[in-house]
Amino acid sequence: MSDDHVYLTLAEGHEDDTRWAYGTGFEDPLHGVDTAVPEGVDAVALAGECVALADDALVSAQRLAEWVTRAPELEEEVALANIGLDLLGQARLLYSRAGQVDGTGRDEDAYAYFRDASDFRNVRLAELPRGDFAFAVVRLLVLSSWRLAHFRRLGAHPDPVLAAVAAKGVKELTYHRQYAAEWCVRLGDGTDESHRRTRAALDEVAPYLGELHAAYDVRDEVAEDLRQVTEAAGLTLPVYRPLPGSGRAGEHTEHLAPLLTELQGVARAHPEATW
Amino acid sequence: MTTTHAAEAPPPDAPDGLQEHFDATIARDQRIEPRDWMPDGYRKTLIRQIAQHAHSEIIGMQPEGEWITRAPSLRRKAILFAKVQDEAGHGLYLYSAAETLGADRDDLTQRLVEGRQKYSSIFNYPTLSFADVGVIGWFVDGAAICNQVPLCRSSYGPYARAMVRICKEESFHQRQGYELLMTMMRGTDAQREMVQDAVNRWWWPSLMMFGPPDDASPNSARSMAWKIKRHSNDELRRRFVDMTVPQAEKLGVTLPDPELRWNEETGHHDFGTPDWDELMRVIKGDGPCNDRRMERRRTAHEDGAWVREAATAHAAKQAARARKGAAA
Numbered sequence: 001m002s003d004d005h006v007y008l009t010l011a012e013g014h015e016d017d018t019r020w021a022y023g024t025g026f027e028d029p030l031h032g033v034d035t036a037v038p039e040g041v042d043a044v045a046l047a048g049e050c051v052a053l054a055d056d057a058l059v060s061a062q063r064l065a066e067w068v069t070r071a072p073e074l075e076e077e078v079a080l081a082n083i084g085l086d087l088l089g090q091a092r093l094l095y096s097r098a099g100q101v102d103g104t105g106r107d108e109d110a111y112a113y114f115r116d117a118s119d120f121r122n123v124r125l126a127e128l129p130r131g132d133f134a135f136a137v138v139r140l141l142v143l144s145s146w147r148l149a150h151f152r153r154l155g156a157h158p159d160p161v162l163a164a165v166a167a168k169g170v171k172e173l174t175y176h177r178q179y180a181a182e183w184c185v186r187l188g189d190g191t192d193e194s195h196r197r198t199r200a201a202l203d204e205v206a207p208y209l210g211e212l213h214a215a216y217d218v219r220d221e222v223a224e225d226l227r228q229v230t231e232a233a234g235l236t237l238p239v240y241r242p243l244p245g246s247g248r249a250g251e252h253t254e255h256l257a258p259l260l261t262e263l264q265g266v267a268r269a270h271p272e273a274t275w
Numbered sequence: 276m277t278t279t280h281a282a283e284a285p286p287p288d289a290p291d292g293l294q295e296h297f298d299a300t301i302a303r304d305q306r307i308e309p310r311d312w313m314p315d316g317y318r319k320t321l322i323r324q325i326a327q328h329a330h331s332e333i334i335g336m337q338p339e340g341e342w343i344t345r346a347p348s349l350r351r352k353a354i355l356f357a358k359v360q361d362e363a364g365h366g367l368y369l370y371s372a373a374e375t376l377g378a379d380r381d382d383l384t385q386r387l388v389e390g391r392q393k394y395s396s397i398f399n400y401p402t403l404s405f406a407d408v409g410v411i412g413w414f415v416d417g418a419a420i421c422n423q424v425p426l427c428r429s430s431y432g433p434y435a436r437a438m439v440r441i442c443k444e445e446s447f448h449q450r451q452g453y454e455l456l457m458t459m460m461r462g463t464d465a466q467r468e469m470v471q472d473a474v475n476r477w478w479w480p481s482l483m484m485f486g487p488p489d490d491a492s493p494n495s496a497r498s499m500a501w502k503i504k505r506h507s508n509d510e511l512r513r514r515f516v517d518m519t520v521p522q523a524e525k526l527g528v529t530l531p532d533p534e535l536r537w538n539e540e541t542g543h544h545d546f547g548t549p550d551w552d553e554l555m556r557v558i559k560g561d562g563p564c565n566d567r568r569m570e571r572r573r574t575a576h577e578d579g580a581w582v583r584e585a586a587t588a589h590a591a592k593q594a595a596r597a598r599k600g601a602a603a
Contacts (some may be wrong), residue, residue, distance in 0.1 A: 069571055074370075085353060109349055190592075270466065272463050273463050
């Protein structure tokens, strides 16, 4: 029957097979972008920046993947997966860029699967355990607000590839921040229990805020986002003492290594395999 | 296919006339729409079937979802993450289709978590290696396509339309699964063994997805008369086997059935009989993962209760504030 042709042609070759990864969309976002490192750009520093931003995204996507089949409502199931997929897509582009410029020629999987926790440069907030839904949306609000402010500046980066990745990411992160902000307000305003849980999530997140700076200091912008949302939610941002140490320097909590063990286990058990 | 609306062909007032109008619509291969009159049995059968289908999409996220965090490349991780997300989306459309018949999503979910409604028995089997992700795409999505493509012509409009979109996405998933297996078969010996092992474990449960044999399928005849269902279980099962055999050859795996062979006379493959006792056991709750699947779904639903309550409370407060603002 003609309506089954997709099944019947399954064993035939398909030229577009390499495009079957929604994480980066069907369009190559780097199409037409010159991938040579521009003169005057420090390749080592550029690679380091790409890896750090990719690590934030990959570790966040991994935590969001833990929500699959556990979300409070089907709409949230779909939304959290969307955000996870966007971040995974960002991570893949940034790792690929790092491999192009750091002279090693490594591919995205070499960075994701064959580095140890001490080599990861993600901020520690990203690696904290999944927590409840209030923690998920408060963490997402903070991380997306920070990443958005950062990506806006990176849009003018002298490296055209990083600038292109950032420009694409701005649209995605704007939605992530919006989604998180709406839920923070709903939960802060909703019931006594949701209010209590949201306040507890803010308490848990606050000590990690001090870590959120990188090439650009965007802490004031993040603080303003948080002030607006917490005010609308009837909450106040707790006074906190920043934790010493920094994920950007390879100093992590005890939660990163088990996350990576799960992420990397199959790939490392079959180092010669192709997937 | 044309659809029929009450406005175009107003049914006669008498209940007898309504039944005749309904029968005539079915006979003309036209569609029944939500506001058309329909027999109670038709409505109930559809709600049961659509809800079961929606539940299957949602429970079906679990076996593969287990592998998103462990997928061995970032490309496979993205593909799998997106696939499982699509299943959540399918669940959403289907619950919406059921709601057009007067059902309520919360109530259907409650029936699922209390074990009063079923989901496809295939999802009660475990996923033991990453090859299972590929084999589920190839067999399970493949069997789902065989079952569901005819449902795109189902007599109930909203269900038929939901199935068109779902089938397109399922076809994509099936190709992705098969492509993963092709890649693994070109890889290491260990990968080839994983693929064959997954094929061995999933083949018979996949054949059972078409349901019991025709002579033991009590609801089939009526559903076929109402054109909710278009082909018999055995017919669809045979089609699945005929389509899958050449794909297995091309892939280089052996289907675990010593009786499987081409029959010149019938123009179809002969194949062995699935273990129907096993199917009955799994349907009744004694499959390898029934308890775990239900427990996960129940826990997610219960853990999310405070979030849903908060959203409702916030919406009510917002509405009250808006009223107060308008009054002031």
